[in-house]
Amino acid sequence: MPPHSPHRRHWTLAPDLVFLNHGSFGACPARILELQHELRREMEASPVQFLYRRYDQRMQESRLALAGFLNANPQDLVPVTNSTTAVNAVARSWPLQPGDEILTTNLDYNACRNALIGAAGGAGARVVVAEIPFPVVSPEAVVAAVLDAITPRTRFAMIDHVTSGSALVLPAEEIVRELESRGIRVLVDGAHAPGMLPLDFAAFQPSWYCGNLHKWTCAPKGCAFLWAREDARQDLQPAVISHGNNSPRPGFTPFQDRFDWSGTYDPTPWLCFGETLRLLDGMLPGGWAAVRAHNFQLAREARALLCGEFGVHPPCPAEMLGSMATIPLPARFQHSDHHGPFAPEQLRLHDEFRIEVPFMRIGGLRCLRVSAHLHNRREEYQYLADALDRL
Ligand SMILES: Cc1ncc(COP(=O)(O)O)c(C=O)c1O
Structure with missing residues (x-):
């Protein structure tokens, strides 16, 4: 077994596990899990006080912490349990006419594509898929592929900030600029971005942006946000409609009223979020910027090492990397006809x-x-x- 990182003691990962898939499900530090446990005890000790009387104030504290982290206006931010929920909310709220087109890319996330297909189908609209070549030579090639797929019927687009399987940081700012200047509203699926990329919502303003906090910022599972520009939230309804449509609260926007409560749930992941941010910030002397730089540098080194060992070329320029890297397998693994969630080699590596x-x-x-x-x-x-060499 390889030696552990000195920071590993903060996490509860099994001591004998080499965890190289923080991308699918982030791991949450022990101290935050303890805090969550405390909050859950408090919730179960006095459910009405916790979930009703104190809820708004505590959620607001978490929202303010997140707003500071994203350099965003708190009024533009609402909690959701995950990015899939946020994409569903936006896709289903956007008014579509028969014949309208929703644009996405071939590197999008399947669940989110399905949300678009569901929304389009109900309205007689259709989903158009821009083909980004992979391996990809440059961010410009991505912009060109997206712009090529626009037609006069394109109304709405979903662009990933960091793609899932291919692990590419896409030039989201430029794509948003190009599309929104043509009157096409853009939802940025930033599921992987918070904690991986510096985000600044004073400067970057797509129509909508969603991000997971349970991935790279290491919050407990079920913690994500939706950000919406002021002119893009009038008709925005949550995926689950609850009290908010006719229950305004002083000091909150109608957007927040609609999204802040989606029915009884466990809000503790969100209530831990301020502390999660502070804990990670304190792990390296340079705070969050140093955490991102560390992860970026390690991903680059990992890619160089693995490409060398596998005898393959990197499938994208280093400037398109974040804290993950996707690497083509060596030639002898290319001939498998396996399709499905777990490749046999993946299971053997684990087992x-x-x-x-x-x-x-x-x-x-x-x-x-x-x-x-x-x-x-x-x-x-x-x-x-x-290990791969020995399979
Ligand atoms: C690009 C992208 N979008 C959305 C999601 C969905 O995230 P969640 O399962 O938290 O909704 C993922 C998950 O990995 C993703 O990679």
Whole structure:
């Protein structure tokens, strides 16, 4: 087994697990899980006080912490349990006419594509898929592929900030600028971005942006946000309609009234969020900027190491990397006709070597994706290369 990163002690990952898939599900630090446990005890000790009387004030504290982290106006932010829920809310709220087109890309996330297809189908609209070539040569090639797919019927687009399987940081700012200047509203699916990329909503203002806080910022599962520009939230309804439509609260916007409560649930992931931000911020002397830089640097090193060991070329320029890297598998693994969630090699790596790493097929190319967070260290990627060699 490779040695642990000195930061690993903050996490509750199994001691014998080499966890290289923070991209699918982030791991939450022990101290935050303890805080969540305390909050849950408080909730169960006095449910009405916790979920009703004190809820708004506590959620507001978390919202303010998030607003500071994103340099956003708190009025533009609402809680959701995950990015899938946020994409559903936006896709289903946008008024579509028969013949309208919704634009997405071939590298989008399946669940979110399904939300678009569901919304389009109900209105007689259709989903158009821009084909981003993978391997990709440059951010400009991505912009060109998206712009190529626009037609006079394109009304609405969903663009990933960081793609899922292919782990590309897309030039979201430029795409948003190009599309919105043509009157096409853009939802940025930033599921991976918070904690991975610096976000500044004073400068970057698509119509809508959603992000997960349970991935790279390491909040407990079920913590995400939706940001909406003021002119893009009039008709915006949550995926689940609750009291908010006719229950205005002093000091909150109608957008917040609609989204802040979607029926009884466990809000503790959100209530832990301010402390989650502070804890990670304190793990390195440079705070969050240093955490992002550490992860970015480790992902680059991991990619260089694995590309060298596999004898393959990197599938994108380094400027398109965040804290994950997708790497084509060596030639001898390319001929598998396996399709489905768990490749046999992925299962063997887990069961025989205790490595958690996802395999995927992008176009015709079989790849694996590694992630890098403070709990990882370089030796883990070498261990992966050696293990793959022994399969
Ligand atoms: C690009 C992208 N969008 C959306 C999601 C969905 O996130 P969640 O399951 O938290 O809704 C993911 C999950 O990995 C993703 O990668």
